[in-house]
Each structure stands twice: as structure tokens, then as C-alpha cells.
Amino acid sequence: MIHIDTDLTTRYLQDMVRINSINPGLVPGSAGEGEIARWLASTCESLDLEVRLQETATDRPNVIARWRGSGSGKSLLLTGHTDTVGIENMQGDLFDARIENGRLYGRGSFDMKGGLASILGAVAALRSGGFVPEGDLWLGFVTDEEYASIGTDALVKEVRADAAILTEPTSCQICVAHKGFAWLTITTQGFAAHGSLYTDGTDAITHMGRVLSALETMERDVLPQRQHPLLGRPSVHASLISGGLGLSTYPDSCQLRIEHRLLPDETGDQVLQLWKTTLRDMGANDPQFQADVTLDFYRPGLEVERDAPIVQALHNTVVQVTGREPQYYGMWAWLDSAILGRSGIPTVIFGPGGEGAHAAVEYVNLDDVFTCASVLAETTMTWCG
Numbered sequence: 001m002i003h004i005d006t007d008l009t010t011r012y013l014q015d016m017v018r019i020n021s022i023n024p025g026l027v028p029g030s031a032g033e034g035e036i037a038r039w040l041a042s043t044c045e046s047l048d049l050e051v052r053l054q055e056t057a058t059d060r061p062n063v064i065a066r067w068r069g070s071g072s073g074k075s076l077l078l079t080g081h082t083d084t085v086g087i088e089n090m091q092g093d094l095f096d097a098r099i100e101n102g103r104l105y106g107r108g109s110f111d112m113k114g115g116l117a118s119i120l121g122a123v124a125a126l127r128s129g130g131f132v133p134e135g136d137l138w139l140g141f142v143t144d145e146e147y148a149s150i151g152t153d154a155l156v157k158e159v160r161a162d163a164a165i166l167t168e169p170t171s172c173q174i175c176v177a178h179k180g181f182a183w184l185t186i187t188t189q190g191f192a193a194h195g196s197l198y199t200d201g202t203d204a205i206t207h208m209g210r211v212l213s214a215l216e217t218m219e220r221d222v223l224p225q226r227q228h229p230l231l232g233r234p235s236v237h238a239s240l241i242s243g244g245l246g247l248s249t250y251p252d253s254c255q256l257r258i259e260h261r262l263l264p265d266e267t268g269d270q271v272l273q274l275w276k277t278t279l280r281d282m283g284a285n286d287p288q289f290q291a292d293v294t295l296d297f298y299r300p301g302l303e304v305e306r307d308a309p310i311v312q313a314l315h316n317t318v319v320q321v322t323g324r325e326p327q328y329y330g331m332w333a334w335l336d337s338a339i340l341g342r343s344g345i346p347t348v349i350f351g352p353g354g355e356g357a358h359a360a361v362e363y364v365n366l367d368d369v370f371t372c373a374s375v376l377a378e379t380t381m382t383w384c385g
Ligand SMILES: [Zn+2]
Pocket: 081, 111, 112, 145, 168
């Protein structure tokens, strides 16, 4: 089996955790992905890869590295995001990359610089092992996953591959599905009038109360009827609400913003149609009730078949490296893999374990980082070899 240089892989991870790459979309004025991109570019160059920076916003480049295959074998993309969330709720030195009891601590260690270190550790091992790929091995280090995913949106315009592995943390289990989401705005229209004039005014806020009650029914009775073996049921919740003009005035409008979490086969358009029908039915017996709905943003979920070649290849190398059958699961949270999947690249998620994504204490298990590096290296050998 291929030998992973654990010291080198640890050093890669420490270097990356020490670089602040907080997403400026999430935390205005923060460092962004420029410095870590330059570090990744020079590290990939030191591994003899062809490297290119792909600007996704000012000083926020993706790093695209290519190990050109010698022939016509299958190509593989190993990918992950370089940005992190903020540190408002954290304590201590957040960027010292301290190691304690096999855990490496710091913002981004778990989500997801540990996964990036696995990729680099795998490539370093393949290089020093004298591996010669037939198909291309691509590395995609992308910006902005924690906000709007402009990084992966840009990446799929440049990189075509026969499969991809996204190394978001999965505790070395194989994630083959995750949910999508949709954001909608519902507006109820009332009629503004002096607070005493019940004869004239139409109260848009109480009308929104009916919408909220319909949402509750949808969440409790309707959505649970759909079930996915790995993801459970879809869900909806109210996110933001605003409306009203003053204490002594009938409100002329009320706005509610909601979020649906979707199963992989559900689309934003379906949710929009569901709400259009619901609102139309609610207005059927009450001409005063006026409401409409818009779909503001939508990202699909992901599902890759268990017998997809990349899942099989990963399965076999997990058995080979760990001596155990891998576990399969689905993730509720949305990930960049949906964009890769939609672009036609069969994508699976596999990364190290740890704890504390977006939380006050964050760490990644170093042994998992090394295990993932081994699995990625072995999978690359069978896939691109
Ligand atoms: Zn992540």
C-alpha cells in the first residue's frame, strides 16, 4: 500500500489553518481566500503540477492544478473549499493549529482544511511513489462555499472530469446524498387605513397569519409524506418576517421569507408551484385575501448511485485501507457537490472526522486525515492508473 508522509501532511494542514481565509461574503472585510490560494498554488507547483489561478472575485481565486495523464485513462477531480466561516464565537488562539491528543485545532481545521491536506498528502505520496497517471488528475481548491459557492460555479466551467471526490468532513464514511434548498418570499397585500376604520382597512399581517398556519400544516402533515432512505423527509420553516406601518394603521403588506430543504429529486419550481396552489386555495373563498409568492434562490440536492463507478472505486479502497466495509450516509446540509453533480460529474463526498464546523471549538482528527490521504491516493491509482 502507498505510504503517506504523515509529517508532511500535518505540516500542510498546519500551514493552511494558520492562514486566515474567512469568507468576506459572510464577514465583510475579512481576509478571504487570496493568501491561501497563493500558498496552495506554490505547494502544487512544488508537487510538479500544472497550476492556474482562476479569479472568482477580487483576490479570491480558485486554484486549479492538473497532473496530466500520459494516455487516455479516466480523469478524476479531487476538490474542496478554501474559505472558512468567521470566528466571532471562538476563544483562544484560533490560528495556532495546536495539536493535542491526535486532534488539530483551529478555525477551518475540520471544515475543511483537513480534507484539503488529505488531497495534498495523497498527491505527495503518489509523486514520491513514482505513480504515472494515464488519465488526468485534477485538483480544485475553490472559494466561497460558505456563502454563495462562486468558486465551484466557476470551477465546473473549466474542469471536466469523469468523477469527483469532494473531501468535506464525513468521518471517513461515504456520503452519497445530500439535500437541496430553496428560498421563497410570500407577500400578502392589505389595504392601509386609519386604525379606527375597520370598514376600510384590510390587515395584511393577520392574512400572513393564515399563511403561517398553512406553512405549519405543510411542515407537519404534507412534507413528511415524502421520505428518502438516507435523508429522511423534506422540511420548511419561516425565516424572516416584516410588515406594518404603525400602531394606528392597517398594514398594507406583509412579507415572509421561508426556506425549504429539499430531497434530491425535488426542485425549487415544484416548491413554488406548491405555494402558488396553496395560496390560490386560501384565496378562493375570500376575495380580500391576496397573496403571491416568488422563488428567490434554489440549489438542488445530490444523489449518486451506489453502483456508480466512483462509489465502487472508493468503496474498494476504503476496504483495502481500513480493513472495514465503509458506511454510507446522507447529509442534511447542502454542499458544493450538488453543483458538480449537476454539471455532469458523478460526485461523492469523503473526508476526515472531527467536530465543530461553524462552532466555538473546531478540530480535525489527524489519523482520519492520513486515512483519507491513503484512500484518495489508492483511489487515484485505480481510477487514473
Ligand atoms: Zn465545508
